[in-house]
Amino acid sequence: MIAAHPVIQVTAFGLSSGATFGLLALGLVLIYRTTGAMNFSHWAIGLLAVIAYLYLANEGVPVVLAMLLALALSPIAGIAAYRLVFRKIPRANQVVTILITIGIAQLYASLAAMVLGFKQFTRLPPWLPQGKVSFVGTQLNTTDVVTIALAVGIAAGFLAWFRFTRTGRALRAVAQNREAAMLAGIDDVRSSTIAWGIGSALAALALLLVLPHVAGKQGGLITTFDITPFGTLLIPAFGAALVGGLVNLPMALAGGFAFGLVRELLVLAPKPWSDLRAVAAALLILLLLVLRTERFFVTAQEREALEA
């Protein structure tokens, strides 16, 4: 029964990892569009939430409360990074910005490693329902289904907020033309702060959704070595963001699902090919880069603003 439809099962798993790539990509694109900084520390900001959740849950704090507190920590870390560091760099200096985000990633990841070093988490309370559900005669992991549903729901809510609310419109105005937005009375710093806060919360949510997958394999035991894979999640997230030319939010989300599917469906491929998943993803990203996908999504004016 279980082996009857491996394709459906793998598709579900691909969509659920794709959902996390998509959420990461949404955060990356939001921050990049509004502030011009491509955030290489995105994963480390999300990691802080994961560590906070592990710590609190391990101390016996109710799972839901621990989740909410953890989700609140990442925006604080992201906004702190923006207010204390990124605001002080001239927007045009792309290389320095990237180097600094790498430094911030190192800083936050080291902090996380320190907390992990002080405390061994031996017991990881699952915050997503475990077990199986049946779908067209195939058993699926409940975790996967819940992950997909949660990610799609939250992404839809976020996109609607970005599209229809006053604050969302202000953020879009800043992305399109910062000077004109400022002349129209939009507070640039406030918009950037909001973008960093929401982007960081999305990163936290994405990594918290991945956590059960990482931890599930070893019966809930988490060590310093387990935080390494979180960093590599950023690469498919970049790929997903590139599908939307680093600027288009819905396409970035769709790109996330696409990358998740490609990655997991390749598992079914015959042996030499299934090992080349990382290379396939890298080639796909290179292709997207060479296509210069941003051409399809931005107006000439906005491109100038991004490249300036």
Add this chain to the structure above:
Amino acid sequence: MVTGVAMASWGWPFWLALPLAAAATIPVSIIVGVTAVRLKGLYLAIATLTFADALGETFFKYGRVTGGQSGWIVHRPSPFRSDASYYVLLLAVAMALVWMVTGLRSSRVGRAMLAVRTNEREAQALGINVYKTKLTAFLISGVLGGIGGAFLALLLTSVTRSAFQSPLVEATSILLVTVVVVGGIDRALGAFLGAVALVVQQQVFQGARFFFAYFGIYSAALLVLFLLYRPGGLMQVARLQWRLIRARPRVGIAAAAAIIGLNVGLAWLFVRLS
């Protein structure tokens, strides 16, 4: 990477495996270079990081060839078995390569590279093939990386995934960036200064319980602070300090002494406490 495979699996001597390692980087450099030449800034950064991670992950997946996650053991060639003699060898090779790269700067190809860096369009107008020049730069740096990787493998004597870990995560690669930035990115001597500063600091933190976490936090903070306030690195700090000493000797010397004293004091305090 390839050195390890050639030496461990095929039983090749090091002196044969080294050129192979250097040669093996050429096709990879071409693949990366052909795409990278078309990219700029942010896009280039994403491309290189992606490729570094993909190659690292894939190499160690082929368990039969590379020994999988546990990696493999390599041995240094006979006259350089001890750490001291290996150091002499490394120093000689590094000097030779620095000499060659310096020579490159004044060669025809090197001057074409400088012209391309300064102004791409002007270089093109002067008849320089921009595409070919950039690709050459990628090739040369790829070969240098291959040689560096081969010697790193012999230094560690075992080759594992973590030693060649993803640049996003692994402290070693970030450390390299930190060394260059903290020292001073626009001067050759700067990299040396930065390396000395960080190695000293590494020794200070060595005894700490969470060495990696402390050192990670410390070096990351250094990287960010230097980029924000002293983009010229320690070289710039030294220059500014020297200017102050020249202009107002008493204040300058007092400030220099205060900076050095504060650093030594903090290091001493940390060693005592841990």
